[in-house]
Each structure stands twice: as C-alpha cells, then as structure tokens.
Amino acid sequence: MAVHSRAKFVGTLLGVVFATLLANFQLGTMFGLLAKNTLFVDNAGADLWIVPPATTFAQPGQRQSTSLLDLARTVPGVQRASAVVMVGTSIAKPGGGSEAITLVGVDLDTMLGGPFNMVAGDPDVLRVRDTVIMEDAQRERCGGLNLGSLREVGGQLVRIGGFTWGLLPFGPAYAFGDLDLVREIAKVPSDELSFVLVDVADGTDPASVKSDLERRIPTAMVISRDAFHDLISYTLLSQQLGITFGVSTLFGLVIGFVIVLLSMYSAVLDNLRELGTLKAIGFSNLDLMRMLVVQAIVYALIGSVLGLGLVAGAAEGIRSANLSLVIPQTLVMITPLAMIVLCVAASFLAFYRAARLEPGIVFR
C-alpha cells in the first residue's frame, strides 16, 4: 500500500468487511426465508404438481376434485400420483389456548408430500392410527410436546409420533398425518383434495408428461417442482421480502462504498507529497490510477474474504429451526467481484484528486 497508513488500511478494510457482512447477512437471511417457504415443494418428492389455477404458494386454500387424481394416473409416463390435503387448523395447549398449524394429509403408500428432515421418529409412524408428526421448533410453544404426547388437533385427540426440523414457512408450521386422518380432522370430503403430486417414471420427459396433463386437465395448473419453487420465490421477492432485504443490502453496500471512498480519498490527501514525488519521477496519471485500482482490488479481496468468514461464523452461530442463513455458492463467488467493483468505483474520487495534483508540489 504505497499511499496508505496502517490505520487507514485497517479502516478501509473494515469498510469492505462491513459491506460484505451486512450485504451477505441480509441476502443470506432472505435466501434462508425463501428456502423455508420452498422446502415443502423441494422435498415433497414430486416431479409435477397439479394445483388450483393462480396458485402462488403451497398452502391451504382452494380445493380440487379427486377426479384429477384419477385423470393424472391415466396419463402415460406418470409413475405415481397421490393426493395431498393441506388444511389450516390448530393444536390445543395443555394449559389452554392453541397454536395454529398447517396440517398436511399424506398418502402413506407413496409418501409424496410426506414428512422430511426428521429429527425424532420415523415417517412410517403415521401408519399408526391417530398419529401426527409435528415440527420440533413448536414443541415448547405447544406446551412441551414429546414423542407420545397426546394433544387435540382440530378438536380430535392425536398422538405425537415424530418431529421434523425447520419446516417453518411464513405461515404456521407444518404438521403431517395420514390422508384419511386429516380429512377427518378438517372435515374435508373424500372427493376433495388440495394438490395432486405426480412422480414421473424414470426415462420419461417430465415436460411431455406435463403437456399431456395440461391437455387432460385444463381446469388446473400443472407445474414442475422447479417452476413451483421459482414461482414461490418470485412471489415472495416481488412482495415485501425483496424490497426489505434489497434495500437493506443496498444500504450495506452504500455505507461500505462511502467508507472506502472517504478512506481512500483521505489517504490521497494525507500523501499528496508522496504522490507528487511519484509524479515528478515519472509516474503518469495512468500509473497512479493503476496503483489505486490495484490497492482497491487488494482491499476488496482481503475485506470480502474476512467478511465472508464472519458471515460463515454468524450463520453457524444463529442457525436454528426458526432462522438460518443460506449463503449460496454463487453469492460466495459474486461477493469478491462485487466488492472489487465497489472498491474500484470508490477509488475514483481519490484518483481524481491525485490526477489533479501538480508534481511541482514537491519543490514547495
């Protein structure tokens, strides 16, 4: 660092670290929340979903006819198709009051849409009559749930047979039960279902099966797992989630930019004589720009590596069923590049000052 004191070096690095930390923390939280809302779709085991038209989330809502299930099973290339019933209900607490849950009724023969991320018990426990699997994070909230606990769900006594971990979307936590049990609890007629989940046979093109399903079932929306994932993410991002986290990420970057900009500019002001010397001995403005840009890149790389290290530490520290930071590999790779752009952009004010410097300053 030819024109930077140690204190300013640390100050500039802190600016980059701060920008990296804040931007990644915000984006990591956002990706974490997105992941929580797409977990069910991602892990349901279905290649294709048949959902009511205009559906944007996998959540309780409009119901469809079970005839869709029969139709789906007749389409070539469909290996398995199962009904899922998803209802909003509540679990009673022993001391009074209740906690809202989203109860998912699953076809136990296929287990499409069944429980995953199990931390206690086994999905097959749902074969035991009047048994449900709950979310681990709800245990305390629901009055100290344990394996074997008896609770009223939707007014019907059930036994807790297992626990999942982290299945907490923006709405109430998921709970799972046998399809018939859920119909019974929520009084859903036997000719109604929420979604049809389709597993495409190996070697069959899911896109062609999707086209066939759409042709046969024009009243419903057929959507692939990945497209449903993207639809949920897009819906959340285009609403408050994107704006909130986008703005706070931008603030982090702007504050980091300002810190780096001021720090590099003040370093140039502090070192006018040295810069004048360099110009006098033959450094051109281009040479000075190269020097400042290299300096900016060094700051960006060191700062982003330190910042990402801190983010990784923070992600591990705050990881819980309720919140987890998800830092995709792409974000890890983009961060140093983004910081390089930020630091190089921030170095231009410093360069502007250095370029205007008269080399004759060294003789004064």
Place this chain on the structure above:
Amino acid sequence: MTAAIDVSGVTKTFGKGALAFTALTDIAMRVEQGEVVMLVGPSGSGKTTLLSVIGGVLRPSAGRVALFDTDIAKRSERELPVIRRALIGFVFQGHNLIASLTVRDNVQLVLETRGVSRRDARRESDTLLARVGLGDKLDAYPAQLSGGQRQRVAIARAVAGDPPLVLADEPTAALDAHAGLAVTELLAELARERGATVVIVTHDPRILGFGDRIVRIADGRIVPGNEGAS
C-alpha cells in the same frame, strides 16, 4: 555536442492581473553534458522555480527549455512524465521517500518504472544502495534512518536507471554540516561515475566546491559574470 540543458528566454509568471508575480525573467542558461552545476541565489530568487521548469514539473510562461535537444516546454501533459522518467533523476529538499516502502523498494520502484525487470531492478537497487553505504539497510523503512541516510537513499533513487540528468533541490537543507558535505560529495561522485549532468540548487556555500561551475540567480534573473566561476 548537444547541451544537456539549453534554456533561452524563459519567463515564469504566477497569477494574473494585479496579483501576477514574475518569478523568472528572460532566463538563458546552457549546461553541457557531464557538468555539475551549482545554482545559487538567495531565498526567493527563483532558483527552485528554474529547477522546476528545467525538470518539466512547471511550465514556463514563455521561452524554450531543451533537454538533450528535446524542447519540453511544448510537450503535452501526457508526454512530460515519460520525458521525466527517461531523462531526469530528482533529489528533493526533503528526502521525499515513500514512507510505506522499504529502502530497497523505494529504489526498485523507480527502476521498474524505467522498464527494468523486477529481478534486475532488485539487483541494481542492492548494488546502488551498497554504493551509497546502505547495504545493510535494504529492508529498513525511511523512518528508521537518519536524515543523512535518507538523503543517500534519495541519491541512489535519483541515479537509479542512469538518467542523463540529475536535478537536486537543496539536498543539504535538512542535514547537519558534516552530513551535508558527505551527501553532496556522494551525489557529485556518483554523477561523474555515471556521466550524468547535475544541477544542484543550494544556498549552502560549503558545498559549492563540488560543482564544475556556479550559476547565480537573483530576482528571477541570471546574474551575469558569475558563470564559469568555481
């Protein structure tokens, strides 16, 4: 033979209108290649301004400034750094070393700027620093050296890459008498070894004897009759 420095009709005025101040008036001066010239005069006489004009860091308001037949007064801002890099080594009143670089790196930086490869630049900077008596201080920072040692580094930096012209602005100003004499002697010696032309601005009468010639300046004009005195 082509003159190292050929200045004619040079005037330098700072400011405009009522605030205008003329620092140099119709200066004519010729320095042959290999000469060591002492440019002397009282404070405010214009000697540093003249050195700045010769060094291409200050543009004259009028006149011609030719270094080895190249008129630098008419060169663009983009060309001047290239000319300075190729032709001139500077020794400043303060040492003006880069504080965050080691002694070796300060010299090596100039060599690399002059197109010397990193390996050769390192070797040459080590040789030069040994020549100025600082072979054991290569990895020291300027702040760890005495004033005389810093000025020795500045001299090594000025002659690194063998520029044909070395301009020194009061190189002894910040030094005690003993160090001042030693530094000037070293500068003159090194320049002669390398065949460089040297102009030293000074008002220190003790070092005048190291020059081949003394040029006196007063009130922005060359004082006639003193050229050639030594």
